[in-house]
Amino acid sequence: MNPFTIHRGRVAPLDRLNVDTDQIIPKQFLKRIEKTGFGQYVFYDWRFGADGKKNSDFVLHDPRYDGASILVAGKNFGCGSSREHAVWALADYGFRAAISSSFADIFANNSTKNGFLTVRLTEDEVANLMRRAHDIDNYSLTIDLEQCEVRDDQGFKAIFPIDDFVRHCLLNGLDDIGLTLQHEAEIAAYEYAHPPKALRTA
Amino acid sequence: MSAKRTLFDKIWDAHLVAQPAGRSPILYIDLHLVHEVTSPQAFDGLRAAGRKVRQPSRTVATVDHNVPTEPRGTPITDLIAARQISALQANCKEFGIHLFDMDSPDQGIVHVIGPELGFTQPGMTIVCGDSHTSTHGAFGALAFGIGTSEVEHVLATQCLAQQKPKSMKINVHGSLGDGVTAKDLALGIIGQIGTDGATGHVIEYAGPAVHGLSMEGRMTLCNMSIEAGARAGMVAPDETTIAYVKGRRFAPRGAEWEKAINNWRNLPTDAEAEFDKVIEIDAAQLCPFVTWGTNPGMVAPVTGRVPEISSMTDADRRAAELALQYMALEPGRRIEDIKIDRVFIGSCTNSRIEDLRAAAKVAKGHHVSSKVRAMVVPGSQTVKRAAEQEGLHRVFQDAGFEWRESGCSMCLGMNPDILQPGERCASTSNRNFEGRQGRGGRTHLVSPMMAAAAAIAGHFTDIRNWKFQ
Numbered sequence: 026m027n028p029f030t031i032h033r034g035r036v037a038p039l040d041r042l043n044v045d046t047d048q049i050i051p052k053q054f055l056k057r058i059e060k061t062g063f064g065q066y067v068f069y070d071w072r073f074g075a076d077g078k079k080n081s082d083f084v085l086h087d088p089r090y091d092g093a094s095i096l097v098a099g100k101n102f103g104c105g106s107s108r109e110h111a112v113w114a115l116a117d118y119g120f121r122a123a124i125s126s127s128f129a130d131i132f133a134n135n136s137t138k139n140g141f142l143t144v145r146l147t148e149d150e151v152a153n154l155m156r157r158a159h160d161i162d163n164y165s166l167t168i169d170l171e172q173c174e175v176r177d178d179q180g181f182k183a184i185f186p187i188d189d190f191v192r193h194c195l196l197n198g199l200d201d202i203g204l205t206l207q208h209e210a211e212i213a214a215y216e217y218a219h220p221p222k223a224l225r226t227a
Numbered sequence: 228m229s230a231k232r233t234l235f236d237k238i239w240d241a242h243l244v245a246q247p248a249g250r251s252p253i254l255y256i257d258l259h260l261v262h263e264v265t266s267p268q269a270f271d272g273l274r275a276a277g278r279k280v281r282q283p284s285r286t287v288a289t290v291d292h293n294v295p296t297e298p299r300g301t302p303i304t305d306l307i308a309a310r311q312i313s314a315l316q317a318n319c320k321e322f323g324i325h326l327f328d329m330d331s332p333d334q335g336i337v338h339v340i341g342p343e344l345g346f347t348q349p350g351m352t353i354v355c356g357d358s359h360t361s362t363h364g365a366f367g368a369l370a371f372g373i374g375t376s377e378v379e380h381v382l383a384t385q386c387l388a389q390q391k392p393k394s395m396k397i398n399v400h401g402s403l404g405d406g407v408t409a410k411d412l413a414l415g416i417i418g419q420i421g422t423d424g425a426t427g428h429v430i431e432y433a434g435p436a437v438h439g440l441s442m443e444g445r446m447t448l449c450n451m452s453i454e455a456g457a458r459a460g461m462v463a464p465d466e467t468t469i470a471y472v473k474g475r476r477f478a479p480r481g482a483e484w485e486k487a488i489n490n491w492r493n494l495p496t497d498a499e500a501e502f503d504k505v506i507e508i509d510a511a512q513l514c515p516f517v518t519w520g521t522n523p524g525m526v527a528p529v530t531g532r533v534p535e536i537s538s539m540t541d542a543d544r545r546a547a548e549l550a551l552q553y554m555a556l557e558p559g560r561r562i563e564d565i566k567i568d569r570v571f572i573g574s575c576t577n578s579r580i581e582d583l584r585a586a587a588k589v590a591k592g593h594h595v596s597s598k599v600r601a602m603v604v605p606g607s608q609t610v611k612r613a614a615e616q617e618g619l620h621r622v623f624q625d626a627g628f629e630w631r632e633s634g635c636s637m638c639l640g641m642n643p644d645i646l647q648p649g650e651r652c653a654s655t656s657n658r659n660f661e662g663r664q665g666r667g668g669r670t671h672l673v674s675p676m677m678a679a680a681a682a683i684a685g686h687f688t689d690i691r692n693w694k695f696q
Binding site: 040041042043045047048051052053055056057058059060070075099100101104105106107108109110112127129130131134135138139188189190191193201202204205206208211212215216219221 | 244245247249250251253255257264265267268271276278281282284285292293305307308310311314356357358372373374375376377379380383384385386388390392422423426427453456458522542543545546549639640641648658660661662663666667
């Protein structure tokens with residue numbers, strides 16, 4: 026996993042509540058058996074018309090947000106389906122982080138496994154960033170995971186909460202399967218005490 | 228331990244393998260359910276790291292999301308879907324996992340076959356790369372959806388590193404009225420607390436209205452927990468639970484059964500155990516619900532109207548405007564005046580035998596509106612056989628419903644069962660998100676009885692006034 030330490034990038038505002046993972050990556054693209062190549066399909070039904078033509082009204086097609094790597098969105102971002110393809114698609118498109126006042130649990134978990142940062146700020150702070158990204162050309166933010174801080178160079182500064190262990194894994198790009206396997210002795214002891222009786226007949 | 232504990236606490240504590248300082252606790256997983264869509268990259272990860280599946284005997288696989296519901300044996304025309312199915316077949320073979328394949332008499336939606344084969348049992352930790360894994364909480368198990376990285380983690384270690392979620396109790400007083408089902412209870416709760424009302428929490432559903440539900444009803448209720456944002460939903464095991472599990476193929480037997488039920492009877496939440504949050508619901512206030520928008524929290528009573536948006540907060544109003552635009556509806560429209568083009572009875576929410584019985588009872592002696600195409604997709608081959616033994620398929624077919632093979636089908640439209648742009652559907656599934664059932668399709672979530680009645684009437688209609696024949 027790529028470590029996440031400090032990132033500075035352009036901000037795109039997605040001013041919608043409850044953006045579900047069906048919107049982030051529609052189902053017709055879930056049949057791929059690879060982890061790569063999903064970026065071209067991110068927000069597909071919003072980015073493209075039924076005829077396949079670009080929807081120029083959609084925020085990611087506004088030239089002002091070309092190359093954006095930070096997405097600011099309304100509350101409950103990533104709700105719905107557990108599909109990790111949503112994170113793969115956002116990351117493959119070039120996003121390193123999303124900022125919202127809340128994220129769905131499974132989406133947030135999936136993000137941490139892919140070096141993609143979910144930054145939780147207050148609703149007021151998110152609304153403020155949404156305005157700035159909308160009003161200020163080439164609006165960029167710095168997300169500093171060392172300091173747990175989001176800042177711009179125009180006076181915005183906010184601290185975000187994050188679980189210490191998740192932060193540690195992100196900062197160091199750690200593979201948590203490897204970390205769990207450090208507990209082989211405890212897992213084996215648990216299994217010795219709890220043999221899989223119920224499924225044995227399989 | 229003397230402290231008063233919840234059902235959730237008891238299962239959590241019993242599965243803690245290690246609590247390393249400064250790290251997330253490591254939780255043992257009793258049962259891992261696998262399907263074709265969220266697993267191929269996880270198996271690739273195992274291969275790349277030279278890892279094995281730690282406990283093939285605790286891992287069960289089936290194909291459900293992609294499978295066509297045409298008669299079995301019809302070739303899969305979607306080559307990418309076929310490739311995903313064959314990838315699961317090859318992975319199960321390579322890693323020694325039992326697969327209930329396309330041609331298995333036990334194939335079905337993963338959240339239908341787990342319980343019906345007796346894999347799902349009280350007190351277990353259960354995960355699957357699917358958000359509706361919360362379904363299995365109906366048995367008093369801790370069951371939750373995970374992403375593909377965590378699927379790989381469980382395959383490799385049979386454990387997950389997890390922070391403990393908070394607890395929430397939803398206490399449902401009284402009893403549900405005639406025509407008001409577990410689906411309406413779920414929609415009523417989500418309508419009240421919102422699609423993020425339970426984020427970060429494990430819900431325990433309690434109270435007489437919940438324990439009065441059958442196991443099928445409890446599964447419907449727990450299934451929809453994720454639509455309120457919950458990590459999991461659960462119902463404490465009781466005699467209804469034990470009677471359901473008894474005698475199922477993979478359930479414990481003999482002395483092991485006796486031991487198991489003794490353990491299960493100790494699982495319910497201790498009196499005076501505390502929850503982080505408690506919500507009280509009066510079942511008598513509930514009615515048949517219909518969603519009007521693009522998330523499951525946008526619900527209205529069938530006798531009501533699409534809500535006025537002028538009184539909403541700015542953010543909610545904007546969301547409602549976008550939803551109504553997508554749904555081609557306007558505030559104030561009577562729900563019963565909304566005409567439909569399609570009906571889907573199925574999904575891991577409402578495709579079990581009891582759901583089909585309820586829908587068939589409504590359909591009996593009637594005929595689907597000439598303007599409507601209606602499909603019934605049983606949750607599993609076992610459900611399909613049971614329904615056919617009871618003659619339900621004849622009732623549906625005589626009424627003009629299509630009777631199809633088992634799978635996830637039009638709940639998420641990964642197979643050929645999809646809505647066409649602009650089509651409006653009464654669906655017993657769980658998500659009315661934009662495009663969920665097909666690009667441009669408009670989904671209204673309802674109970675199986677309400678869906679069957681809508682198919683016949685051609686529009687939504689209050690099941691409480693239905694003329695049963």
